[in-house]
Amino acid sequence: MYDFSTSPKALITSLWQYRELIIASTKREVLGRYRGSVLGLLWSFFIPLFMLAVYTFVFSVVFQARWGAESESRTEFALVLFAGLIVFHLFSDCINRAPGLILSNVNYVKKVVFPLETLPFISLLAALFHTLISLLVWLVAYVLLYGVPHVTVLLLPVVIFPYTLFILGLSWTLASLGVFLRDVSQLVGVLTTVLLFMSAIFFPVSALPENYRLVLYLNPLVWFIKMTRDVLFWGNFPELWPLTLCWLTSSLVAWLGFAWFQKTRKGFADVL
Template identity: 45%
Template sequence: MDLQKLKDFHLNIILQFIKRELITKYKGSYLGFLWTFITPILMITVYTFVFSEIFQAKWSSASQNKLEFAIILFCGLTTFNLFSEVISRSPSLILNNTNYVKKVVFPLEILPLVAVGTALVNSLISFVLLLLFKLLITSVISWSVILLPIILLPLLFFTLGLSWFLSSLGVYFRDINYIVGIGIQALMLLSPIFYPANAIPEQYRFLYNLNPITSYVEDTRNLLIWGYFPNLFGFFYHLIFGIFVCLVGYLWFRKTKRGFADIL
């Protein structure tokens, strides 16, 4: 099998696995795949009611739209969930697919790719619904939204690399699953999802700048909510960083997967 046929073979497996995961997730339910649309719609509705009617929250003192807080919050959470959905599953990816470990022809490297692809489909649906909701509220959607796939690239590379690393580590160190769970909760609270970045005290701002999720959330929000492209230097910096993490994670996985069969 030549290189191109091998790539096509792997791509076909990835797409089939993503399709299977999306179908299996809602198997047995009456509404099935429709829950992928219903869930974010319900989330937007709840956020809108709670933050606009109960808390009457505003993102900034300059904002006069009570509904704005809900869509800003939902945008940040959707971006973070793309990351957290993959990372929370990663330590158990190999452990939950031990039947593939001893199959010589099966490329275990695709399992994190499948996890990222599945999370991406769910997130894109949420982003589309977010934009429709924004259109209903503001009657405006910026042309810049077409750049969303580009903006998500640094996050996808970073998430995939971390997933390769954690899925391998989870085979050798089972406690990592609990550590990751706590880490995800901490990252969510330490990222500007529920509050703007300028609300962070100056003396702690450097800690938030070290958190890569901060830039991913801010860049996506700037693009979808306020309609402008992030700083190019910052974007390329995070893109290079994401690619670096991706390569390191892949090499780590390739090196350590040789011992999977012995442990499992």
């Protein structure tokens, strides 16, 4: 009989036990996204560059946004903006797809003994592939414009790993809720759009009045975006207490999301 355990050990064991299936499914997911297109995987390079050009023009030229000094160049604005967009798009790619993961794989629920808990993880790995490509583009641009990156770039995994745990926990939760409440996918689409403009991606937190900064800091994405920019562009080490809090919170969110998914998955077949 299939194990529906909700323990953190079961979470790790399941992902390790089905690692070959996860890797194969991730490859199929990445290649399938652009199957049939002329440029194929090259779209992974062009899409973020195109969106970066649009956002940079709108916010740095039209709205005259700045990260700090008045002498700031447009290339500096673009790289700082791009770093924030990379972090946000990893979140939005996974979260927007999460409510439909089970609904789009009904056969796995009804006809096949399939580890459904791996679906959000497969979605995350596919999104991470495109994130890595965007990071490569960012690093190439930085080297061409400014030279050798800061040594703090090596600390990026320390920031991104808890971020992936946070995303994974939310994905498990939304994947389950999406089965029982079909309106979830519509709500998530609206919320991710709101978060795009409420995560300090296009402006520094310091640009807001102090009364509103506390509200903004309640958004976990703000911390992950800030720490990513610190290690990538500014050359600053992440602050210890926010990083520690992010690790603890993300681990808790991942476990609670997994536990919720395992507790509710028995009802998937009845609903579908």
